[in-house]
Amino acid sequence: MSTLEQVIGGIRFRSPLVIGAGPLSDRVDLIKKAADCGAGAVSIKQTAWTEPRPGVRKMCAQRGLYFFNPSDRRLNPQKTAELIRQSKEVTDIPLLANILGAGENVGTWVELGQQLEDAGADGLELNFACPNPPAKIGEGGFQYGASMSQNPAKAADVISALTKAVDIPVWVKFSGDGTNTAALCAAAAEAGASGITAFCSPRGTFPIDIYNGGRPKLADLPQCSLGGVNGPAIRLASNRVVVEAAQAAPSLPIMGGGGISCAEHVIETIMFGASLTFIFTQVMLEGFEILTRLNSEILRFMEENGYETIGQIRGQALKYIVPNSELDYAIGPAAKVNPELCRGCGTCAKIAFCRAIELRDRKAKVDPERCECCGLCASLCPTNAIYF
Ligand SMILES: Cc1cc2nc3c(=O)[nH]c(=O)nc-3n(C[C@H](O)[C@H](O)[C@H](O)COP(=O)(O)O)c2cc1C
Numbered sequence: 029m030s031t032l033e034q035v036i037g038g039i040r041f042r043s044p045l046v047i048g049a050g051p052l053s054d055r056v057d058l059i060k061k062a063a064d065c066g067a068g069a070v071s072i073k074q075t076a077w078t079e080p081r082p083g084v085r086k087m088c089a090q091r092g093l094y095f096f097n098p099s100d101r102r103l104n105p106q107k108t109a110e111l112i113r114q115s116k117e118v119t120d121i122p123l124l125a126n127i128l129g130a131g132e133n134v135g136t137w138v139e140l141g142q143q144l145e146d147a148g149a150d151g152l153e154l155n156f157a158c159p160n161p162p163a164k165i166g167e168g169g170f171q172y173g174a175s176m177s178q179n180p181a182k183a184a185d186v187i188s189a190l191t192k193a194v195d196i197p198v199w200v201k202f203s204g205d206g207t208n209t210a211a212l213c214a215a216a217a218e219a220g221a222s223g224i225t226a227f228c229s230p231r232g233t234f235p236i237d238i239y240n241g242g243r244p245k246l247a248d249l250p251q252c253s254l255g256g257v258n259g260p261a262i263r264l265a266s267n268r269v270v271v272e273a274a275q276a277a278p279s280l281p282i283m284g285g286g287g288i289s290c291a292e293h294v295i296e297t298i299m300f301g302a303s304l305t306f307i308f309t310q311v312m313l314e315g316f317e318i319l320t321r322l323n324s325e326i327l328r329f330m331e332e333n334g335y336e337t338i339g340q341i342r343g344q345a346l347k348y349i350v351p352n353s354e355l356d357y358a359i360g361p362a363a364k365v366n367p368e369l370c371r372g373c374g375t376c377a378k379i380a381f382c383r384a385i386e387l388r389d390r391k392a393k394v395d396p397e398r399c400e401c402c403g404l405c406a407s408l409c410p411t412n413a414i415y416f
Pocket residue numbers: 048049050051072073074075087095096097099100126155157158201227228229256258259260262285286287288306307308309310
């Protein structure tokens with residue numbers, strides 16, 4: 029009998045699906061809905077040490093492509109403490125407090141962590157990830173989560189101070205922008221972190237109206253900054269960071285995500301080394317009900333493929349990863365087409381560089397002399413008719 033349940037760092041997660049910190053986790057009704065629909069845990073919207081100016085919630089998305097946001101509201105410690113207390117009355121799933129101290133000022137991270145531990149948080153998630161710097165604050169530098177990811181030594185100071193100051197697990201969520209994953213993970217493990225959340229929102233551009241001089245196409249904004257990119261566009265890069273984290277700090281559990289939109293993506297991320305996965309964009313676009321479906325699809329996958337626990341799935345794909353210099357560059361056998369499956373759609377025959385495929389009698393034919401065995405046609409064929 030398969031189970032989605034895991035105990036990690038003393039916390040019981042009934043599902044590997046965690047709601048990523050953001051607009052889905054700053055109100056009690058949302059946290060309750062997430063729990064009712066089967067979330068394994070919720071990472072609460074970032075609690076910032078200071079709010080140098082009122083945060084505004086601006087965001088836009090293109091389904092299947094990206095979710096962009098240049099800024100968001102933040103919680104303050106009092107609001108989060110109240111949110112945790114109220115949420116604990118209506119649900120018993122673990123609540124992680126995503127915290128953002130004042131730049132490199134270690135004491136502010138510690139005080140935030142202690143306050144939210146006292147309020148009942150089950151774990152902390154240090155926000156070394158936020159790509160949107162709101163303002164410069166004093167000598168301490170920027171209050172800018174991602175800047176901590178780029179400074180493993182400072183990050184280690186914060187982690188080390190926090191792990192000594194609180195009794196709950198301390199996870200580290202980091203940015204993929206300019207981060208030396210191996211150095212950061214090694215520093216986090218050394219400093220006593222309980223886990224790694226990888227990875228968050230690389231910065232990108234906003235959509236523009238090319239018929240209107242390139243103005244931002246984002247709500248009412250007359251101007252816009254660069255901002256965090258999420259959703260499908262970042263999934264393969266997110267998994268790359270999960271792999272790097274798994275290789276650099278094999279002792280640390282990983283919460284992987286960024287771009288997950290279906291059960292297969294959850295399983296892939298676990299196969300690349302994660303124990304838990306976080307999801308934001310797809311829930312935002314489809315509603316919390318998607319969690320119920322994902323849980324039952326993951327469970328069905330496990331039962332059909334002989335996995336009893338998430339731990340048995342975790343890291344399965346890592347053994348296939350080699351350094352690029354060790355890739356086997358031998359040219360294999362030519363692509364073949366199963367005529368039973370080919371429906372003559374012509375997709376493979378349109379590949380611009382390939383001179384090996386043509387359609388004859390509405391069936392694809394491969395000239396083995398010309399095929400370079402690159403694999404592209406097989407990956408594009410809608411009926412899986414091409415094989416090697
Ligand atoms: C509007 C918005 C606000 C977010 N706020 C936070 C935050 O407060 N703390 C944090 O660590 N991540 C935050 N994130 C990042 C998400 O938790 C998540 O890491 C990211 O969206 C990638 O996952 P996805 O591709 O499933 O959306 C935010 C993302 C968005 C779009």
